[in-house]
Amino acid sequence: MSPTTAALRAGWSRGLIELRQSFTNGADLFSHFFWPVLMLTAMFFMRDTAFGSSGLLLGTLALPGILGMNAAFGLVTMSQLLTAEREDGTLLRAKATPDGMRGYLTGKVVSVSGGTLADLAIFLVPGLFLVDGLELSPGGWATLAWVLVLGLVATLPIGAVLGSIFTSARAQGVLQLPVLGVIAISGVFYPITALPEWLQWVAQVFPIYWLGLGMRSALLPDAAAGVEIGESWRHLETVGVLGAWAVLGLLLAPVVLRRMARRESGSTVAARREKALQRVG
Template identity: 55%
Template structure:
């Protein structure tokens, strides 16, 4: 087995191990908190009909929450992990071994994917008891949902790596990812049909993957009548693929260059300065 293949194998193993470790950490507490908040929203929306769609507002919201959660986690998770690993020396150690950065990135991808899956299940499984959106979706709908969620994750994950590479601390990484993302979520029609918003806000929302991941999840799970609550009254699958594709391609073009540049600048003295700064924040 060549060294690069070995690095990939070790990266997968590391990602699985770190995910298992995270199951007992505060990360899952965050997943439980956000999942409970989402389920509370669904509870209050379960009897609110949407004009023309023939469904409750909760039925429109649940698929949108799944798409939003995947995109949100794919951006914020890698950004926070990468900035923490710069601070604790993990990246410096990865840089020192052959193909260490390849293994590191594979590990981050595996852990982020598994963490996102847990967050997805926390919302989806109880949500099915509140909103039976999968009853008529069939196998095709489930496969379509999985494809949309995978596409949404891939479109954002390299941008999370970029954010973690250009920030100097975990706090700043969260600041440049979580806060803007919350603003984008608010205008992306996740909790209420986007057609109820001003036209210019609809245009802004359609630039970002959050709207399209939620839109694609609704297209996969809901009947055609639900498209009445969408922009243009239809499921715009080609447009969704185009926007998510652009974010994916541009992200994967930029991320490797920025990561390599960041890795070249890593040194023991820089890591020690960040570690001391982190200790000062804790005191």
């Protein structure tokens, strides 16, 4: 067995173990259920509200957008985990083993994507019973699958890049604000056509909007495209933008991770730990 294959297999096993542990730990379980329950509560209150004169319910339009938003949040999760494990020395231990960084990153992709899929299922299954007007078909489920896979490939490597840039878990708060701002303008809870045109252009640069659009195209009837930009689901544009983010992330992530790993040493981990203890004291 080649060293690369061994590292990938070890990473796969590590990721599955971490995923299983996240469903046996109280804090992680709370994290898995908190956002889906919060979003389901929001869906409950908007389920009977109509969007303008379109004849569509706001809850029906919002459910697929929330799915796209939660899928994109894998970026934040990946970034937070990478920064936290860089701070506590986990990354340094991975670096010290043969092909350890490749196995470590594989494990993180497996655990984060698996946790994201579980969170989506926790939200989607009760959501299907909560709102009316969804159109479920084999073609729709196939669209949901490819949008989700492409969306994860587009966001997780970018999350790894951001996790390599931030030097402490506390600095991750800086990331939350712009992500929340992008969510607010991405048509998650309300069709983006209700926003000023310049904001629509800004939102279309980022993957959250396209993930939401792809999810809506999978779960809503064709008539719902009438409230979208160009009155179309724009699948080609979805593939193009998400594909561009995926290529960018896959090119940047290995380079940034290698540079970050080279700078890691026992002394830098100890210095960060001492600084953290000083803040607590």
